[in-house]
Each structure stands twice: as C-alpha cells, then as structure tokens.
Amino acid sequence: MQAIELDHVRRIFRTSIGTLRRHTKEVVALDDVSLDVAAGELFGLIGPNGAGKTTTVKILTTLLIPTDGRATVLGHDVVADTRFVRRNVGFLFGGERGLYFRVSGRANLEYFAELYALPPRGIAKRVDELLALVGLSDRGAERVEGYSRGMKQRLHLARTLLHDPPVLFLDEPTIGLDPIGARDLRETIERLRERGKTIVLTTHYMFEADALCGRIAVISGGRIVAGGTPAELKRHVRDLSVVELELFGAPDDLTSRLRAIDGVDSVVVERRELRQVFRVQTADGERAVPRLLGVVGQVDVGRVSVREATLEDAYVRLVGRVE
Amino acid sequence: MTHALRVLRTGALLEARNVITSNFMLFCVFVQPFFIGVTVMFMLRHRPDFDPVYVVVGTALSGIWSAVLFEGNWIIGGERRVGTLELLVASPTPLLLAIGGRLAGSMGFSVSSVALAYVIVAWLFGAPIRLADAPGFALSTLLAVFALWCTGMLLAPLGVLARTISRFVVILEYPVYALSGFLFPILLLPGWTNPISLALPPFWAAQAMHMTSSGEAWALPLAAVWAILLGTGLTALLISVPLFSAVLRRARVAGTLSLT
Ligand SMILES: Nc1ncnc2c1ncn2[C@@H]1O[C@H](COP(=O)(O)OP(=O)(O)OP(=O)(O)O)[C@@H](O)[C@H]1O
Ligand SMILES: [Mg+2]
Numbered sequence: 001m002q003a004i005e006l007d008h009v010r011r012i013f014r015t016s017i018g019t020l021r022r023h024t025k026e027v028v029a030l031d032d033v034s035l036d037v038a039a040g041e042l043f044g045l046i047g048p049n050g051a052g053k054t055t056t057v058k059i060l061t062t063l064l065i066p067t068d069g070r071a072t073v074l075g076h077d078v079v080a081d082t083r084f085v086r087r088n089v090g091f092l093f094g095g096e097r098g099l100y101f102r103v104s105g106r107a108n109l110e111y112f113a114e115l116y117a118l119p120p121r122g123i124a125k126r127v128d129e130l131l132a133l134v135g136l137s138d139r140g141a142e143r144v145e146g147y148s149r150g151m152k153q154r155l156h157l158a159r160t161l162l163h164d165p166p167v168l169f170l171d172e173p174t175i176g177l178d179p180i181g182a183r184d185l186r187e188t189i190e191r192l193r194e195r196g197k198t199i200v201l202t203t204h205y206m207f208e209a210d211a212l213c214g215r216i217a218v219i220s221g222g223r224i225v226a227g228g229t230p231a232e233l234k235r236h237v238r239d240l241s242v243v244e245l246e247l248f249g250a251p252d253d254l255t256s257r258l259r260a261i262d263g264v265d266s267v268v269v270e271r272r273e274l275r276q277v278f279r280v281q282t283a284d285g286e287r288a289v290p291r292l293l294g295v296v297g298q299v300d301v302g303r304v305s306v307r308e309a310t311l312e313d314a315y316v317r318l319v320g321r322v323e
Numbered sequence: 324m325t326h327a328l329r330v331l332r333t334g335a336l337l338e339a340r341n342v343i344t345s346n347f348m349l350f351c352v353f354v355q356p357f358f359i360g361v362t363v364m365f366m367l368r369h370r371p372d373f374d375p376v377y378v379v380v381g382t383a384l385s386g387i388w389s390a391v392l393f394e395g396n397w398i399i400g401g402e403r404r405v406g407t408l409e410l411l412v413a414s415p416t417p418l419l420l421a422i423g424g425r426l427a428g429s430m431g432f433s434v435s436s437v438a439l440a441y442v443i444v445a446w447l448f449g450a451p452i453r454l455a456d457a458p459g460f461a462l463s464t465l466l467a468v469f470a471l472w473c474t475g476m477l478l479a480p481l482g483v484l485a486r487t488i489s490r491f492v493v494i495l496e497y498p499v500y501a502l503s504g505f506l507f508p509i510l511l512l513p514g515w516t517n518p519i520s521l522a523l524p525p526f527w528a529a530q531a532m533h534m535t536s537s538g539e540a541w542a543l544p545l546a547a548v549w550a551i552l553l554g555t556g557l558t559a560l561l562i563s564v565p566l567f568s569a570v571l572r573r574a575r576v577a578g579t580l581s582l583t
Contacts, residue, residue, distance in 0.1 A: 013578050058578075065575045080582040086415040097406025102341045115414040115421060117326050159410070278543050 001075045001222040003167060003198040004037035009069035011055050023050075029055040034071070037215075039166075044213030045202040048319055052222040053202040054093070057169045060200070061091045065213055070234060072169055087116075088164035093187035094172030096152045101145040103137055104157045109142060110160065116163040127153045130158035135189070149176045156186065162193075167202060168192065168199045174208065186212060206312035218318050226318045230311050237309035237317055240265055243292060245278040246302030254278070257295050262289055275302070281313055326577025327392060334424020335431060342394075342429045351393060352433045356386035360443040363506055368448060370558035375450035376536045379440040384467075384529055386436025387504070389496060391471045394429045395478030396492045399420055399570070419476070419567045426475045426580045430468060437464070459545065460570035463535045466549055467528030470556030474524045477559040480566035484573075501530045524559060531532050 011030040016022045030052045036044040045053045058064040059071050062082045067168040070077065076084040079222060100108050106127055113123045131140040134154035144152065153176055160168065170189065174182040193199055203209050209216055210230045219226040226233060247254075250269075258267045258280060282288045286306045291303065342348040360382035399422065402408040411421045445452045452461050478543050482489040498508065502516060503525035509517060520526045531548045534541055541548070573579045 058409075063409055063413055063575060063580055065572075066577055086413055089413075091413065095406075095407075098410050100337060100405070100407065102343065102344050103337055105518055107340070111333050111337050112410070112414065114326075114330050115411070115416045117415060120329060308536060 002036040003039040003041070003074055004043075004200065005034075005070075005072045006033050006035050006056070006060075007070045007072075009033045009059065009066045009071055011052070011059060011064065011308065012067045023116040028222050030059075033068075033219070033222070035217055035222055035224060035227070037184075037198060039198050040193070040196050042189070042199045042212055042214050044208070044209040044211050044216035045200060045219060046204070046216060046315060047219035048066065051219045053219060054171055055258075056202065056219070057093075057171050057202065061089055061151075061169055062086055063160075080311075084187070087163070088165050089159040089167045089169060090163065090318065092156050092160040092171060092173050094153065094175035096149050096176075099144045099152055099155060102143060104141050105138040105147065105151075105158075105217060106131065109140075111161050112164050118163060118319050126162065127158075130161055133161070134158045134280070135184070137177060150178055150181050153177060154181070154185075157188070166197060169202045170199060171283065172202055173202065174205065182208075184232055184241075206310065206315055210311040220319045228312065233314045233318070234309065234311055235314075237281065237314045239283050240281045240309050240313070240317075241283075242307050242309055242313055243280045243288060244305045244307070245280065245292060246304070247278065247296065248274055248302060249301040250276045250296070251300050254296065254299075258292060261288075261291055261295060263291075266317060279313070279316075281309065281317065283308050298309055326416075327420055330420045331424040331427055331524065335423055335428035338425040338428025339432050342432050345378070347393070348429060348432065351389035351391060352386045352436050353439055354434050356439055357443065359506070360440050361384050364444060364448050364450075368450065370398050372580070375448070376452050376454065376508070376535060376539050378450075379444045379452060379527070380536050382440035382443065382530045383434075383437040383498055384503075384505040384525070384532065386439065387430065387433045387515060388435075388469055388499060388503075388525055390429055390433035391426075392478065392492065392496055392499070393473040394426055396482040396489050397473030398425060398479050399435050399483050403580065406581065412574075413581055414484050417567075418566065421487070422479055422567075423472075423476060424542075426479065427472055430472050430475065434464075434468060454536050456535040459535035460532065463528075463531035463549070466552050466556075467532055470524040470528055470559075473556035473560040473563075477563045477566070480563060480570045483570045484566065499523065499525055502526065504533075505529050522555070524552065524555040539557055 009030055010032055013027045014024045015027060016024050032066055033056065043266050046058060047053055055064065059066050060073055060078055062078050062085050065079055072078065073085045074088055078085050098292045109127045110123060113127060119128060131137045134157050136151060136154055139151065144155065147155065157173065177185060186208065189199065189201065201213060208274065213230065215227065215229055216233060217224050219225065255267050255269055258264060260279060263282050263284045265283065271279045282291060289304060327481065360378060363378050367378065397410065402411060411418055441452065444450050501512060502509065502520045503523055507521050527548060531552050534548060536547055
C-alpha cells in the first residue's frame, strides 16, 4: 500500500464572471492526475503558479472533493473516510493567514491541540516542545498580531506538528522566511523525514526541491508533465549547459533574437532594474558564447559564465514557460 | 463526550478573549443596550404599572440577542476571512463543536449585559430591584442563554447557505425584540404575529426570565415555559446539525472554504 495515491483525479472549479450578466466559467485545476507516494518518502510537487499544486494538497487534506477519480491517504479514501484522514495528516499552507491574531501564539496552539484531541494532560508540555522546536519559546505568550511574518509561519509549522501526524503536506513552507529561518526549516523537514514521516512538499525554490526531495513530480496546467528523482529530471537537460549573460539595457527583442540562433534550446530572462540576466540553454557550451555575444551587439555586457544545467534549468525546459 | 466539552470550553475561552477587544461586540453588549435601557426608563418610569426589573431583564436580553444574532450570522464567514475555517474543517473535531465553543464564548461575554442593565436601572435611576424568585430566575437565565446559543447555532450555517438573506440580517434585530416581548408584552402587537412569537426561542427566554423576576403569573405555569424554552432551543440545535453538514459539503464541492 502506498501512503498517498491519486488515481485519475480531476478537479474543476466553476467561477462566475461578470457583475451584471453573470455566466459561469469552468477552470480545470487538475486534469487526470495520478501519482503515488510511498511511506516515508519526501515527495516534491513543483510547477508554475496555478498549476494545481495547492488543489492537490487540498484534496488530500479533505478540504476539496475531487470532481472525478479517487484519492487515498494511508489506504483511506479522502472523501469517504474524512475522520481517519484528518487525524493522520498535518498540513501547512504558506502565508500569514489562519491564526487568531488577538490571542497569544500559545493560546492558538492550545486550541488546536484540543481540536486534534490530544490527551489533555500532555497539552502544555507538547505546546512547550513545539514552541521550542520552531524557536518561539520566549515569544509564545505574546499576541500573534505582533508577530513578524516568519514568526507566524513558524507558528503554523508548530500547529501542523501538534498531533505528530504520520503524513505531512507542506505547501510552500519556506515562503517569506529569512535565509537562516528557511535553512532551519529545511533541516526540520529533513529530520521529520528521518523519523519516518511521509512528506509532500510544494515549492518554487528548485534548489530546495533538489536538496530535500527523493522524488519530484512536475505539474503544469493541471497535468503531471514529468516525474522522477532530481537526478532523473536533470537528465532532461543532461546534454545542455547554461550560458548566463549579464547585460545592462538589453532591448526587448533580444530574447527572440537569441532564441533564433542555431543550437540554442531555450532562453529565459530575469529582469532587475538596470540589469538583465539571460539564461541560454545550449548543447554547445562555451563554444556558443561568441555567437551569442555577436547577437547582443552594442549593449553593455557584465559577467558571462557557463555552467552545468541544474534542476531549475530542467524545470524551465519541462514546463516550457518562457518570458 | 468529555472531549466535546473540552473543545467547547477552550473555544469559548479563546473567543471571550477575542471579543473583549472587538469594538462591534462592545457596541452590541454595552453601548446599544445602554441607550435602550435609558430610553425605556425615561418612557416608562412614571407609569403606574412600572416595573423596574422588567426593564433590567428586557435590556439585558436585547444585548444578548444582538450578540447571538450578529455573531451567529457572521461567525463562519469571519473564520473564512481570517483563514482559520480550513484549519477547523480539516481537524478531526466536527465543525459544529468548534463553532459552538466560539459562539458560547461571545455569548458568555454578552451575559454581562445583565450587569449593565442592573447598573442603569438601579444606580442611574435609583429604582428598587427585587427578584420575585431568585433561584427560578437563575435557572431561567441559564436556560435562556442555552436556548439563545442554540438559536445562534442555527443562524451560523444559515448565514452561509442563505448569503443574500444574511446580508440583511440587521433588520431582524428589532423585530425579534418586539416579537419576543423583551421590553413590551406581545399583547401590544397585532394578533397575527403571535404564532411567530411562539416559535421563537427568544420569546420563551423572555417569558421565563420575566415571570421569575417580576413574579407575574402567565397563561402557562413556569415549568411548562421552561420545558418549551428548552424544547425550542433543542429543536433549533437539531435543525442546525444537517445544515452544518450541508455547508461543509457545499464548500468542499465549490471550493469556498478559503479566500485563496
Ligand atoms: N477555490 C477556487 N475557486 C476557483 N478556482 C480555483 C480555486 N482554487 C484554485 N482555483 C484555480 O485552480 C487552478 C490551480 O490552482 P492552485 O491553487 O492549485 O495552483 P498552485 O499550483 O498551487 O499555484 P501557486 O504556485 O500559485 O500556489 C488555478 O487556475 C486557480 O485559479
Ligand atoms: Mg499554491
């Protein structure tokens, strides 16, 4: 038995648009998604905004009913057996919402401890442990409205772990954390995996997915477009290396001109104020550099570097989204 | 069972701490009853049949009713806005208990309307307050609070299922004062409204509290009034159970548990 199974799951949202002449529009959030996660596995779900990651997590945490197909957690159907599933999963949706602001962090945790039916005698101790785990021991008595964004996020993690569930869903858990906080959280996730938890992690940080996950599914437009270990995914770009060109004041049409060059596989641009970084995937490696610079023309060139393709490059190729 | 009670208690304590800092609840429980109490005192105090304890009870009930009506109607939407609704739903405890505890907290707080009403009538106007049947009044108050809590539990899922109606729930505030005879006997109302009154738990709450505080006999004996008060409350609670399920089912199908 797999810890988590999705079997041909579809999920359609109906939303109404227009204020006066209303009509409904259908959004296919998940389109025939099947996947398995083994017990004790740390599984990554990556994909662009609106791909369906959160929808998947919400179906598995009983918050959404699939339009079609079947999903199970530890062998129990998420629609028919909500009680079992709810007892055995913990989930974290990244962000600051979902806390009672006017009471203390400790009061928040104590309330959820009751909702998860923790043994009454153990609650105070468990809350202490978790506040310590997320580094909020000395702030637990303060009202949540005075917490910083990262502190709220860490309080959410404590809430997620209260009942020590065997299955965890972490939806963008490191969003908004400072670099050290994010590293600490990654270590915590790693330790949870070592303790045998089954974890589904969604993230937009590819290095995070690469470092933590045993297997990853890439989801785009509600479909799984690729899957495997990070190494297997990187094999999609094995033949490619990446040339990074730092330019100052590149014209808008440069992307398409670079793409037109022979041997160029894909181009992505990261635009900062005055500086643009072009990431060019090509099979030719450094041999492509003169050709690329030839197209760049009169623009100021900063750093130029050639490196091996990373998971992020594989992701860009798989998702095929170019800006 | 003990788990259910613990959830209710913890939820109530959390909510009580929450509402103390809510201006709107302070308005419902203190400001508005204050004006109602003072106005009624000015209107009635020189009449020959004036009974100050009637005003205390009526004023207090108006405060408790406002709290029940608004909190009941808004509570689920409020959780959704804060982002906690999903967390409550995904916990193994039924949503009804979580919401029930929170509602009990704000109601417990709203009972302080009684103290406010007493202060207005006894101290501000110096009217003598005597309870005809103190233990009976205590029990009536307890039953009244329970039945009004049940009414709030019925309003909570209705506030979501009938969203259009719930936007106009404000207009229910005063008619129920009148229909329930908080401050004036329903005999003053046109006869066709009487059946509506008889179906409302707040009406029986007002009857029980007025009977034991003013000591006036009524068409039914006190025990019967208590039984009906409890009965109407439990009926409201029973109706609310499938409505809560309907709310959850609908929200999980439509994807409306969260704003994101
Ligand atoms: N409650 C809802 N009502 C209507 N449409 C929804 C709802 N929830 C999600 N959707 C739609 O379903 C699609 C998938 O959304 P989802 O939140 O699963 O994406 P995601 O992969 O988590 O994206 P992100 O990286 O931005 O968090 C989107 O098109 C979204 O607009
Ligand atoms: Mg998401």
